[in-house]
Amino acid sequence: MGNLTIRDIARLAGVSTTAVSFILNDKPGVSEETRKRVKEIIASTGFTPNVHTRRLNLGRSFTIHVVLYWHQQAIFNQFALEIMYGIFASCKRLGYSVMFTFIDRTWDVTQLMESIHSKDCDGLILSQVEDPSFISLLQQENIPFVCVDSHVKKDGNLPLVEVDYYKASYDATQYLARMGHKDIGYIGSSTPHELHESTFNGYIDAMRDEGLACNPAWIGGIEFSATSAGEFFDSLVEGKFNVPTAFFCTGDAFSVNLLNAAKRHGYNVPDDLSIVSVDDLLVSRYVSPPLSTMSFDKEALGAKAVDVLHAIINDEPYQTITMISPEILERSSVKNLNK
Amino acid sequence: MGNLTIRDIARLAGVSTTAVSFILNDKPGVSEETRKRVKEIIASTGFTPNVHTRRLNLGRSFTIHVVLYWHQQAIFNQFALEIMYGIFASCKRLGYSVMFTFIDRTWDVTQLMESIHSKDCDGLILSQVEDPSFISLLQQENIPFVCVDSHVKKDGNLPLVEVDYYKASYDATQYLARMGHKDIGYIGSSTPHELHESTFNGYIDAMRDEGLACNPAWIGGIEFSATSAGEFFDSLVEGKFNVPTAFFCTGDAFSVNLLNAAKRHGYNVPDDLSIVSVDDLLVSRYVSPPLSTMSFDKEALGAKAVDVLHAIINDEPYQTITMISPEILERSSVKNLNK
DNA sequence: TAATTTTACTTAATCAGTTTAGAAAAAAAC
C-alpha cells in the first residue's frame, strides 16, 4: 500500500518505465500483449501516476481557476454556486480540476498573480469580476481567461459569457403586453452602468414595438436595496398617482419587495397588480403568490465559460461573446387581461 | 517574459540554485548580502517558482479538496457557497489552494479516488456527504478528511464539524416559551434519521423543562417538500383542531410554507400565530413578515473544517467533533405574549 | 599559531514522471 511509482510497475512487469508511460498515455510503440499485461498489473496494484510530475513534465496543470466576486449582500451571491456546478460539470468532462478564489473590494491581486505565474492553473474564469486593471493585466500577460456574468463593458476582445439582459427585459415587457397589459411600469437600478442602460432599453424598445406609451411616473430608477422597490410603490400610491396594472422589475430582489409593498397597500397580486422580473432566485418561488420571472440556465453560464476557456487554452477558434437568453417562467404573479 | 527557472535566477545572481532555493524558502545558510542581492533579482524579474516541482519534491500538494453534495432541490444547496467561502478564507490564511468536486446520488467514486491517489490534494472536506462506504474507504486508506454539515452518524472517530440542531431546537422552543407561548407546535421531517430524532428531542426536552405540555395534534412529522408544512396546517384548521399560538419548524423551508398557509386561512403572523425556525435561509428575510429564525455562522462551519483538517494533515491534536450553535435572530414572526 | 567550529556556498542526487535517440528484433520488400 506504500506509494507506488512508475518504476515499481516497470519492475513488476519486467519492462522499462518508458513502456509503462506509453501505456498510461495510450501511445503506440508497445505490443498488445505487453500492454495488456502491464495494464493488469496497474489495475491490480491500484497504481495512479503522480499528478505533479505529469504537470511538471507537460508544463500544464490541467486545472481551471475560478475567481468569484464575494458580495456583502447575500442575494447577489445566489447564482455563484449554480455557475460553479456548471463549471465543474464541464471541467469533469474535459479532464480539468477546478480550484477557486473569492475576491472582494479589498482585494490585492499579488497573491493571485503569483499563483498564476507559478503555473497553478491553465486559465481563469472570472465570475462577476469586473476589475478593469486586473483584466488588462491578464490580457497583457496573455493568460487565458473568460468573464462570466461579469457586467463588464463589451469591447470585442474580451471573451464573455453573459446573460442577455436586454432580451430578458424586452421579452418580459412584451409578455406583459401580450397578456393584455397596457399600463406597464419599470423598476430597475439607477446606477449608471452599461448593463442597466441596456436593460432599460429593452423595456423602452418593447413598449414602442407594442405601441404602448411609457408613463414617466411609472418608471422607478432606484438604488439597489432590500426596500427601495417598495418605497417607490409607496410613493406612487401615496402621491395619488395612477398605479399601472403591471410592473417589470429588473431583478427578483426588486419584485419580492414590490410584492410586499403592494400587499401592504391592499393590492392583490396578480388581480390588481401583475409582476414579472428577472433572475429566478429561489425566493421568488417561495413567496406568495410565486412570482413569474425571466429564468435562465445558470449552469449553462458556467459550462459555456469552460468551453470557451478550453478553446482559448488550446488555441482553437471560439466565439468571443456568448449570450444566454432568459425565458419566461410562468408562475402566479401575472393576470391575463385577455380572458 | 519567457518562463524563468531557478537556474536563470542563479545564473543572473552568480550563485547556485541551492542558494536561490534557500532564499526562496527563508532558510539559513546564505549571507545577508547575497540574500538581498538575489531577492532584488527575483523581484525585478518577477520570478515565481513552479508549484508542480515544489509539490513533487515535498510530496505535498498544499491543496484541499472540497467534495460537495449537489441536491436536486435548490433550497438544500443554500449553505454550500457560504461554507465554501469559509473554507477559502481559512485556506488562504494557511497557504492552501482549494479545489472542488460536486457529487450526487449517481456518483462513482473511482474518479475522485484516482485524484486522491495521484496526490492532487492533502486532504478532503466533505460537505453534506454522508456516503458511508466512501467515508470508510477514506478511513481505511488513512486519507485526511473532515465532514462538515454532513448529518452523518457521530461515531467518535469521524472528524465532524456540525450544526447543533438539538440546541437550536431546544433554544427556539425555549425562546417561544419565554415569549409567553404555552401552546407550541412542532413541524419537522419524519424521515428516520439520527439528526431528525435529536432535533425532535430538543423540542421535547425544552417543553418539559419549561413545564409545558406537548399536544400530539400539534406535532407534524412530515415528508420534506415545498408544500407539506402548509398541508399539515390545512389539516389542523380543517379538522377543527385547536391551533397552537406558535410553531417551531425545523427549517426555514417549512416555516415559509407554513406562513403562506396561515395567511391563506386568515391567520395573521405574528398576531395570531408565531413562527420560529432554523437555518436563516435568504428567503426567510424577504418574506412578509420576515421570519425569526435560529441562525448560525455558515462561514464558521467551513473555517472550522479547515482548521481541523489542517491539524489532521500535520499530525497535530484536534477536536473530533466541533459544534456550531445557532442563535435566535429576531425578526417579525413572533409575538411577545408577556407584554 | 594551530586546531576546531561555524558560516557560506556548491555539486550532485532526488522527486516521479515524459520524451528523445537509438538498439535489437521482427516483418516486409527486393
Next chain:
DNA sequence: GTTTTTTTCTAAACTGATTAAGTAAAATTA
C-alpha cells in the same frame, strides 16, 4: 537470402525545484 522497413523496447536526458553531502573560507577556541 539479403536488404530495408517497421515494430518493440530501452537507456538516458529532461522537466524545475529541494536537499544531502561535501568543500573552502571565515570565525572562534584552545
